[in-house]
Amino acid sequence: PIPGKPALGIEVPNKATSLVTLREIIQTPTFQNDKTLLSLAIGTDVSGNTVVGDLTRMPHLLIAGATGSGKSVCINALIAGMLFQASPEELKYILIDPKRVEFSMFQDMPHLLVPVVTESDHATSALRWAVAEMETRYKLFASHTVRNIADFNGKAPDMGLNPLPYIVIVIDELADLMMVAAGEIEELICRIAQLARAVGIHLLVATQRPSADIITGLIKANIPSRIAFAVSSSIDSRVILDETGAEKLLGRGDMLYLPVEAGRATRLQGVFVSDREMKAIIDFWKAQGKPQYQEEIFNVEATVSWVKEGMKRDPLFAKGAHVVATEGRASVSLLQRKLNVGYTRAARIVDQLADQRVIGPYEGSKSREVLMNLLEVDELVKDLDDANA
Secondary structure (H helix, E strand, C coil): CCCCCCCCCCCCCCCCCCCCEHHHHHCCHHHHCCCCCCEEEEEEECCCCEEEEECCCCCCEEEECCCCCCHHHHHHHHHHHHHCCCCCCCEEEEEECCCCCCCHHHCCCCCECCCCECCHHHHHHHHHHHHHHHHHHHHHHHHCCCCCHHHHHHHCHHHCCCCCCEEEEEECCHHHHHHHHHHHHHHHHHHHHHHHHHHCEEEEEEECCCCCCCCCHHHHHHCCEEEECCCCCHHHHHHHHCCCCHHHCCCCCEEEEECCCCCCCEEEEECECCHHHHHHHHHHHHCCCCCCCCHHHHHCCCCCHHHHHHCCCCCCHHHHHHHHHHHCCECHHHHHHHHCCCHHHHHHHHHHHHHCCCECCCECCECECECCCHHHHHHHHHHHHHHHC
């Protein structure tokens, strides 16, 4: 269907492609009239209309696409759009870059809460800190009888308090984190996604490997707004959008955009922002002042009560360990069948087995390597029981 017309249309790729530049988007009335601090410059639709998102309403965004599809450029454009709207006092970033090269240009930008995060253990600590900060803000709001960050910041001067900044956590490659500590990363992301909107903490999560092991059912359920770039198969498209179509995209910024309030995805051409433009924007902010890093974020231990509860050892952990040691292989489907449990619980047991080094890390389509024999499993279970006694 053609929007606004009683007709059907067939989309044909234009042989003469044109870029949708960041300058074009930010100069449009659509972007200029959007007064929210977290405005996202997303792109234009097939009719040439500007599409701008509001991260405070989304309130989190999942982005996926194969290498070369335009995913990294999109992330830069989203960050840049917010930098045009918000000062360092109004907006803070935590940028998580396991690949070490995607966010290096943002180093020392005054909007950063911490230096660009490249180590997986630092990434986990940063997410733990975000949850602790979320709970601190909820207590603060309750004590002043306000419901959300907008209400609090509006009343803060009258109460003799400083307004709170929004916090946007950008994860460039979720797969790299999930391979190291899938269980805790999933738990932390879901906790933030479920509750952090009201206190002004938001997630931009991206991956170039949109498999069910990376974008789990729990993560999808808690991050309803999605952007899909070109992927290799209809299966990958279904993982991202719950529908096919992304496998037919052309790459280079061609995307399907599914905001939380929409019933179906819309095809857009994403914003292109060059490295030169990004450098100019970042250099402008660097000239305004230096970042005030909160280095203690990297030292947050997994001792918060909810983390202990959320990561409690599954009662079937020992049986699961015996199953993989006996079978000589490990997979979610194997534990589902042998333990007679559902997918979510079996996946959590697999993550816990990996955390305890019973099995090796995730390796794509291959089964995980089993690292312990039955005797070693028995010793591990005994040690864990003794530690919890």
